[in-house]
Amino acid sequence: MERKKIVIASDHAGYFLKEKIKKFLAGDKYELKDLGCCSDETVDYPDFGHALARAVAAGEYELGISICGTGNGINMTVNKHPGIRSALCWNEEISRLARAHNDANICALPGRFISESEAYLIVRTFLTTDFEGGRHQPRIGKISLKLY
Numbered sequence: 001m002e003r004k005k006i007v008i009a010s011d012h013a014g015y016f017l018k019e020k021i022k023k024f025l026a027g028d029k030y031e032l033k034d035l036g037c038c039s040d041e042t043v044d045y046p047d048f049g050h051a052l053a054r055a056v057a058a059g060e061y062e063l064g065i066s067i068c069g070t071g072n073g074i075n076m077t078v079n080k081h082p083g084i085r086s087a088l089c090w091n092e093e094i095s096r097l098a099r100a101h102n103d104a105n106i107c108a109l110p111g112r113f114i115s116e117s118e119a120y121l122i123v124r125t126f127l128t129t130d131f132e133g134g135r136h137q138p139r140i141g142k143i144s145l146k147l148y
């Protein structure tokens with residue numbers, strides 16, 4: 001079975017949770033690429049968010065996971081990239097709906113506001129839920145701004 005290609009990145013506020021998620025996802029199911037950061041030393045979340053968004057938008061990875069303290073900064077950053085639909089996910093149901101209804105391709109986690117076990121549920125749900133299509137397809141088609 002082909003392994004799903006996943007990419008993950010965080011700032012310092014998400015560093016420890018990122019390391020735990022990497023262990024949680026370790027195994028045969030996913031091929032996981034870590035784009036940093038590499039310690040809990042202060043960094044700027046856009047530096048890691050942009051790298052993650054570029055990798056997903058280029059089609060190198062199917063889905064991405066991003067983490068900062070609130071999830072907001074890195075979520076705002078990645079959503080600047082065409083082709084990225086990133087959803088701030090703070091519980092399992094939001095995560096499920098982000099995939100099923102919004103076809104989100106990046107899951108943004110608020111590392112300072114969710115527990116380790118909540119993060120695992122959110123991530124597992126995000127990676128295993130399919131987009132429902134149907135009525136949601138034209139809606140996501142209207143998200144991107146077209147320049148006339």
Ligand code: RB5
Nearest residue numbers: 013068069070071072073
């Ligand atoms: C870092 O202190 C914090 O501001 C950052 O992780 C994030 O929460 C920003 O949105």
